[in-house]
Amino acid sequence: MQDLSFSTRLLAWWDTHGRKDLPWQKPRSAYRVWVSEIMLQQTQVKTVIPYFNRFIGQFPNLRSLAAASTDEVLALWSGLGYYARARNLHKAARTCNDEYAGNMPATPEGLAALPGIGDSTANAIYSQAYDHPAVVLDGNVKRVLCRHGAVSGWPGKSSVHKALWEMARSKLPTQRGADYTQASMDLGATLCTRSKPACGECPVQRDCKARLSNSVQDFPAPRPRLKIVEKSFHMLILQDGNGRILLERRPPTGIWGGLWSLPADDCGRALDQRFAVATAELESLPGLQHQLTHIKMTITPLLAKTNQLAKRVECSAEQNWFSREQWPELGLPAPVRQLLDKYTNQSP
Numbered sequence: 001m002q003d004l005s006f007s008t009r010l011l012a013w014w015d016t017h018g019r020k021d022l023p024w025q026k027p028r029s030a031y032r033v034w035v036s037e038i039m040l041q042q043t044q045v046k047t048v049i050p051y052f053n054r055f056i057g058q059f060p061n062l063r064s065l066a067a068a069s070t071d072e073v074l075a076l077w078s079g080l081g082y083y084a085r086a087r088n089l090h091k092a093a094r095t096c097n098d099e100y101a102g103n104m105p106a107t108p109e110g111l112a113a114l115p116g117i118g119d120s121t122a123n124a125i126y127s128q129a130y131d132h133p134a135v136v137l138d139g140n141v142k143r144v145l146c147r148h149g150a151v152s153g154w155p156g157k158s159s160v161h162k163a164l165w166e167m168a169r170s171k172l173p174t175q176r177g178a179d180y181t182q183a184s185m186d187l188g189a190t191l192c193t194r195s196k197p198a199c200g201e202c203p204v205q206r207d208c209k210a211r212l213s214n215s216v217q218d219f220p221a222p223r224p225r226l227k228i229v230e231k232s233f234h235m236l237i238l239q240d241g242n243g244r245i246l247l248e249r250r251p252p253t254g255i256w257g258g259l260w261s262l263p264a265d266d267c268g269r270a271l272d273q274r275f276a277v278a279t280a281e282l283e284s285l286p287g288l289q290h291q292l293t294h295i296k297m298t299i300t301p302l303l304a305k306t307n308q309l310a311k312r313v314e315c316s317a318e319q320n321w322f323s324r325e326q327w328p329e330l331g332l333p334a335p336v337r338q339l340l341d342k343y344t345n346q347s348p
Contacts, residue, residue, distance in 0.1 A: 006148075006204055007173035007180055013203035014183030017190070023052055028178060030104045030129035031062050037124050038085050038116060040138070045189065051080050062104065065090065066097035074259055074331020083331070087258055088116025108134060124181060133177035135168045137161070140188025146220035147192060150209035154221045232298040233266035235336070236275065237285075239344055241307035244321040247330070255292070259331040260322075262301075262339065275313055277304050285343060290335040301339050 022045070024036035035055060039048045055076050059065040065073070070090060077086035092114040096104050104125070105111050111122035123134035137145075142155040145164050153160040173180050191198045199211050210216045238246040247260040255266075265271050285301040315321070322330065327340065 003171045004173065006171040009203040010183045010187060011173065011176060011180060014179060014186060018179075018183055018186045019190075023049060023056070025182075028128055030106075030125055032056065033125050033128045034104065034111075034117075035089065037121050038089050039080065041085060041121070042082060042139075043080065047080075051076070061102075062093050062096055063102045065093040066102070070258060071260075071330055075329050078259070078331050078337065079334050081334075083257060083259060085116060086331075087252075091115045092117065104129075106130065127177040127181040129178075131176070131178040133172040133174065133180060135165055135172065136181050136184060137164055137168060138185055138188075140186075140192070141168065141184045142188075143194065143220055144184065144188045144192045144204075147197075147210035147216055148204060148208045150213065150215070150219060152219075152221060154223055156223060226294045228294060228296055230296045230298070231266065232300070233264050234271060234300045234302050235262040235264045235339065236271045236277075236282075237262055237301055237303045237339065237343055238275065238277065238313065239303070239305045240321060242323070243344070244323050245340060245344060246313060246315070246319060247322050247332075248316075248320075249318040255295070256333040259333055259336075261333055261336050263319075264299075271302070277306075281306060288335055288339065297335070299335055299339075301343065303343055 022036075024032045036048065036052055039052055039055075058072070058076055059068060068090070070087070073086055073090045074083065077083060080086075095114060096102065105114070106126075108119070108122045108126045111117050111125055112119050117125070120135070120137045124136045124138070126132060127134040127136065137155075142164055145151065145167050146155060149167055151160065151163060151167070155161060155164060168184075187202070187204075191202050195217075197216055199205050199208070199216060202208065202211075205211055208216075210219045236246075240246075246263065248263050250256045250259050250261050252258050263271060263274065271277075281304045283303045285303055288297075288299040288301065290297040290299060324340075324344070327337070332340070
């Protein structure tokens with residue numbers, strides 16, 4: 001049975017209190033919504049907005065993104081994290097350019113078949129770009145539904161996800177699909193927040209089972225604790241007589257896949273076996289701590305500044321020397337950029 005009361009109340013609230021000035025809403029095209037939805041995966045709106053504006057400024061349409069190089073795409077993504085999102089976005093753009101004449105598929109099924117787009121993201125693009133009601137289950141929407149229906153279990157569990165999907169389907173309106181999708185996400189982002197939710201201002205509070213049972217903070221159930229792996233490795237900062245730094249491209253998969261990075265021994269190969277640098281030429285610098293979702297890193301930078309360094313190091317196809325002026329054009333992991341900014345401000 002369809003719960004139109006829920007959607008009616010939610011849309012009435014959004015008409016007065018919803019967010020209507022987000023950059024991907026003006027215009028709300030399939031391409032712009034797609035880019036925003038991929039960026040918003042596991043990332044907050046306030047963080048995404050400047051990245052989105054820079055990205056769209058460089059790649060205003062799908063064809064321009066498809067024509068870009070991987071380095072150009074990753075450079076604009078640098079610092080946003082979860083770089084597989086950027087690689088899939090680029091791959092999907094090229095697929096659309098080749099197979100859909102530079103357009104995006106106009107159905108949820110067609111969208112979900114593209115790299116990096118699951119069912120929920122496909123529906124989010126479809127509903128917002130074409131104004132059709134469709135089930136969307138981002139983190140904010142899951143939290144709202146878990147509380148409203150007092151749904152037990154971690155939302156990432158298959159059975160719980162399926163139950164939430166059916167619940168979301170039962171609450172869809174018959175029209176205003178784009179507004180309803182945004183309203184659902186806005187409710188979780190602004191009122192039904194993870195901590196200190198503003199239940200007194202919620203438009204659907206009267207039949208919220210978690211509120212009625214005074215158990216709002218019990219929903220949704222937390223994700224099972226991830227095992228944090230501690231990883232220690234060295235990064236080599238090689239600077240030649242012209243102030244250029246040697247960088248190498250990471251493998252396409254794994255940590256920082258496809259990005260340019262300082263040479264590191266995290267792959268098990270000792271740095272002194274790879275480069276013609278004597279131990280006496282290396283200066284050990286203070287360690288840097290960096291946290292990924294499931295990895296706690298301790299990076300020890302080793303610095304070598306030698307005028308003849310570039311002549312002694314034979315670069316492979318995935319290595320090159322880059323000047324400071326070229327760094328903004330590269331996709332660099334956040335800790336690598338931090339090390340470069342801190343320790344290479346002067347030429348030798």
